[in-house]
Amino acid sequence: MASRNVGRRRADGKGNRRRALDIPSGQGHGHGHGPGDHVVDTSVVDSDAVVARRVRIVVAAVLIPLITAAVVAMIVLWPGGGVKVESYQTGTARGEVTSVKACPDPKDKCDLATVKLSNGPDKGQTVPVQVPTAGGTTIPVKAGQTVMLGVQDGAPLTDRYQYVDHDRTKPLLILALIFAVAVVALSRWRGFAALMALAVTAVMLTQFILPAILKGSNPLLVAVVGGAVIMTIAVFLTHGINAESSIALAGTITALGLTALLGWFFTGLSQLSGLAAEGASAAKAFAPDLDLTGLLVAGMVIGALGVLDDVTVTQAAAVWEISAANPSASRRELVAAGLRIGRTHVASVVNTLVLAYAGAAMPVLIVFAIQDLPTLSVISTESVAMEIVRGLVGSLGIIAAVPLTTALAAMAVADRSRELVASPVEPKITPST
Template identity: 90%
Template sequence: MASRNVGRRRADHKGNRRRTLAIPQGHGHGHGHGHGHGDHVVDTSVVNSDAVVARRVRIVVAAVLIPLITAAVVLMIALWPGGGVKVDSYQTSTARGEVTAIKACPDPKDKCELATVKLSNGPDKGKAVPVEVPSAGQTPFAIKAGQSVMLGIQEGAPLDQRYQYVDHDRSKPLLILAVIFAIAVVALSRWRGFAALIALGVTAVMLTQFILPAILKGSNPLVVAVVGGAVIMTIAVFLTHGVNAESSIALAGTIAALGLTVLLGWFFAKFSQLSGLAAEGASTAKSFAPNLDLTGLLVAGMVIGALGVLDDVTVTQAAAVWELSAANPAASRRELMSAGLRIGRTHVASVVNTLVLAYAGAAMPVLIVFAIQDLPTLSVLSTESVAMEVVRGLVGSLGIIAAVPLTTALAAMAVADRSRELVADAERL
């Protein structure tokens, strides 16, 4: 007992990454892990630096990851939209300003109010301009002096008619919320949280500068989503978790599950005869971009929506198997698979429920309408607006379910029988 406590204190002072794992009695083999009960400090960095693991993971990287990542990057370059992707008929200039005064419109018949807005950006920055805004009874949130509003600009019109009210300017509260979120992430996860925020920024850039413009320019939405998703996941996983054997296995599992999600989404969108027109904003987008493939856009949305959860599941599964191997280097592939799947079942049960509820929450207004009409359940499910969300939720969930055994199997193959193979190599030498 004393020797184990000394060993634990020494391990606690090492600089390697540590995780805590309950090691059952009789399963602590090698690497200084003794037998006993309770929580032991397990050094998982030894698994990444293990020569056996490195050799196996290099095969996966060379045979799977490098070709797929290279293909994704090449396709991204080929599909990059460049400039001129906006629809001319829908291009609008905008400005922001602060309401300094507000009064009733001169004509009592007009149900509006006349606000004086001091512009904070745009060509007329600093000027005070009159803007008609909805009256208190016509908008859920009345417009008052001191508030910031968004304005549309009618080019070439006189100054007193040039600006039209669009909406409240919500940039300030959104910025405050984003800052609170960033502080919370960094406070909890420190440098890894900071890396995650950078990865989030990369995701935002990919969505706004590649995925959406490329689809709008006429590229196949499904191809664009797969290419963009693969690049996003590669950057996010390696940036957040480092370039090592564990993250490489997690990324391989993510890409495999992503491919399955794409196939299932495409098949069931066609099989269920989903046109994509029932999606919010789909008809508006179609009116401005008539060649837009709405069914492909629907499946692309399924892919993008499942990415974040797939990342969570695959990284967790790879980490779990790495923990198990660090605790017992002699564990066989079967033992690691069995233990890893037990962990994965619990994770999937909660994540799948979360994903389905998220999609149900997004469709809540539609579900409320059907509840008011008191239609039969099968009739409700068969309508495209509901069927679309059902397919979206279940396809995403199937991708997550598949990610668990796929990633666990890859991880188990990478780290199984580490100590036995090292001994065999030493005996051969």
């Protein structure tokens, strides 16, 4: 039997003997299993009548009302069409650079590229395009490369096209293909389901969350509603519709709401305007009514979604495996064991999240390092304080998700199948795959 403390008894503080909690060896829901390890089959927990009854209560009392509210709110907030700003509705084109030379006037600080158009009404024609080189901030354009161009309708052909950026479609598609193959090769059908969930996330972001915010809806409300719908689809699609997934989803949505509340409170307390965020000034210029403060909090919520999913699913699975190994484990024992697993997971995940936000702010931090400003002065600037609030609020949401999900899972599976206590049955063990 792949568990520790099997059949052992220990004394409590009063000298009484009680059964120790069985915890499967290699516990951690898939972390660190070696070729010879075994995992406990948790299907015995899902099929347990006691667990099914308790989970139905959680689903009826928590999940169904929350998911229903999210779906109704999404329908009400759905933006429809017409969210683009007129000044952004310019034509686009692509073309291959055939030659590059310096602009005739040295004061222009640009290169003059000859581009053969590969799409659009002028496809096949060769046009001159100026590529700025001031300050060396752009990557030089070379012959044979593909570039993206803006189109000024009605202008003469020689002035109609403007350089926008390098065309990176091909390398991005190659990277995405490698990623998809790696995910499916490692996780098989579950990996394929995860890719489908990723596609749903992309659709929700581009078709609901961003357009609804541009339409004038409250960004925080849109992020919470969209996040709840995304997590519902992602969890059930990736992990199946079962008791364990339902508990994990309940913990995810609850922690998501707490993250939004903390983000709203500390953004206001820290007097963050959102103007220091990358692209905020441009967005405000094209959409003057855009709520940048709400957009900042919405970004915190969306940024924490993926990590919340990982933490809650892992915690629910950990409690399920412990219960499969020891059906008579009490709620207190399950919570204690689950939290021991959660502490290690949270320690690494929180560090990952904070470092991710710090990495996004590296250019700003470099500027402050060059200026050699006092640390407290740097921290108080909005561009840095914004990233600190993002990282810490997201981390608090993750920390809260561990006890919330563990408590819900323990409530569902504690003291299940009491008849097994009188005549213990070895839990089914299956080789890890």
